[in-house]
Amino acid sequence: MTATGADRDAPGARAVWWWERRRSAVLDVGLALVSAVECAVEGVSFAGKAGVPEALGALFGFLVGAVLLVRRRWPITVVLVSVAVAPAEMGFLLGIVGLYTLAASEVPRRYTAVLAGMATVAVFVVTAVEMRRDIAAQADGFDPSAWYVPVMALFMTLGLNAPPVLFGLYIGARRRLMESLRERADSLEQELSLLADRAEQRAQWARQEERRRIAREMHDVVAHRVSLMVVHAAALQAVALKDPEKAVRNAALVGDMGRQALTELREMLGVLREEAPAVAPAVVPLAAVGRAAAAAAEAAAGPGLGALEELCQESRLAGAAVELVVLGEPGAYPPEVERTAYRVVQEALTNVHKHAPGASVVVRMAHREAEVAAQVENGPSDAGAADAGLPSGGNGLVGMKERVVRLGGAFVSGPTDAGGFKVSAVIPLVRG
Numbered sequence: 001m002t003a004t005g006a007d008r009d010a011p012g013a014r015a016v017w018w019w020e021r022r023r024s025a026v027l028d029v030g031l032a033l034v035s036a037v038e039c040a041v042e043g044v045s046f047a048g049k050a051g052v053p054e055a056l057g058a059l060f061g062f063l064v065g066a067v068l069l070v071r072r073r074w075p076i077t078v079v080l081v082s083v084a085v086a087p088a089e090m091g092f093l094l095g096i097v098g099l100y101t102l103a104a105s106e107v108p109r110r111y112t113a114v115l116a117g118m119a120t121v122a123v124f125v126v127t128a129v130e131m132r133r134d135i136a137a138q139a140d141g142f143d144p145s146a147w148y149v150p151v152m153a154l155f156m157t158l159g160l161n162a163p164p165v166l167f168g169l170y171i172g173a174r175r176r177l178m179e180s181l182r183e184r185a186d187s188l189e190q191e192l193s194l195l196a197d198r199a200e201q202r203a204q205w206a207r208q209e210e211r212r213r214i215a216r217e218m219h220d221v222v223a224h225r226v227s228l229m230v231v232h233a234a235a236l237q238a239v240a241l242k243d244p245e246k247a248v249r250n251a252a253l254v255g256d257m258g259r260q261a262l263t264e265l266r267e268m269l270g271v272l273r274e275e276a277p278a279v280a281p282a283v284v285p286l287a288a289v290g291r292a293a294a295a296a297a298e299a300a301a302g303p304g305l306g307a308l309e310e311l312c313q314e315s316r317l318a319g320a321a322v323e324l325v326v327l328g329e330p331g332a333y334p335p336e337v338e339r340t341a342y343r344v345v346q347e348a349l350t351n352v353h354k355h356a357p358g359a360s361v362v363v364r365m366a367h368r369e370a371e372v373a374a375q376v377e378n379g380p381s382d383a384g385a386a387d388a389g390l391p392s393g394g395n396g397l398v399g400m401k402e403r404v405v406r407l408g409g410a411f412v413s414g415p416t417d418a419g420g421f422k423v424s425a426v427i428p429l430v431r432g
């Protein structure tokens with residue numbers, strides 16, 4: 001089995017005691033053995049000077065040097081032991097590695113400074129004493145100045161202790177920087193993942209919104225005229241034998257309605273096709289296509305308030321008593337406002353043909369300073385009128401409300417006390 005990068009970097013994947021990785025444990029064991037051997041040899045020399053058995057000195061030195069094994073877990077202990085055995089002139093590797101580990105660890109800097117100072121003083125004193133002893137033992141009568149021994153001892157002490165401390169501080173700072181960068185990278189990765197999730201949610205919402213918009217446009221373009229065609233076809237069937245002339249007129253109206261429906265459908269599909277990006281469909285996101293289609297549909301020239309009289313006349317020809325009342329003077333309105341008002345009236349008349357055949361209808365348009373109001377109210381259905389059997393998808397009122405609310409307007413619909421139905425919409429000229 002091949003280990004992944006995550007498995008290799010995981011702290012617990014190969015942890016041994018307090019070591020996070022096995023190679024760290026191997027390194028510390030090797031250093032501890034070398035230090036133990038060094039201190040054991042120096043312990044034999046110390047035992048000879050102190051007048052104790054050499055085996056005891058070697059054992060003592062071996063145990064002292066083996067303390068380096070716990071340098072990662074207890075670096076302060078390692079440095080204190082090296083300071084304690086400094087007068088015995090043992091623990092050279094123990095002191096260097098201990099100071100480096102202490103400086104590179106997470107121990108507070110004030111503790112590091114104190115312990116490094118203690119080690120420096122201990123090494124300086126031992127070095128100075130040994131130099132004076134060696135000078136005094138010389139037979140050639142060498143007599144150095146008073147400053148020679150301290151200065152040389154200080155140089156030797158700094159040369160021995162400063163490099164591991166400085167290198168340890170550098171490694172510790174670098175390690176903390178890497179951990180900080182790693183944490184920042186993880187945080188950025190989480191933020192990017194969250195942003196990607198939010199972007200996907202927004203894209204999904206946009207796709208659904210564009211599907212609703214396109215479905216609403218197609219419904220408004222086709223449903224009204226097809227409904228009128230069905231009404232006229234029913235009337236044509238009823239009068240075909242009784243009144244051939246009226247049947248001919250109804251047949252002509254059905255043909256006109258069908259041609260108009262096809263024309264509007266072609267225009268709608270043509271706008272969607274022209275505005276779609278000219279690249280492979282598999283490459284284009286659906287949300288981008290939907291936004292382009294919606295923008296094209298909004299920008300395309302369509303019926304406005306000037307076509308309301310013609311719209312009402314079509315319903316009159318289908319047998320409905322439609323009265324159009326206009327209040328106020330029409331102004332120059334944005335195209336989307338005119339289309340929305342027109343579609344509200346169109347869908348309301350379609351619902352009258354579907355659900356209240358033979359009912360009288362009053363269409364009111366009010367042109368105000370900052371808004372346009374449309375109201376379509378019908379009375380109860382004529383009991384003697386034949387039901388055309390038009391199917392209803394239940395989306396007409398929903399589509400009207402979505403159109404009006406999208407422009408920042410208000411939409412209300414519901415039954416009247418007289419048994420009819422009323423649809424009201426108020427559309428602001430400037431979107432809030």
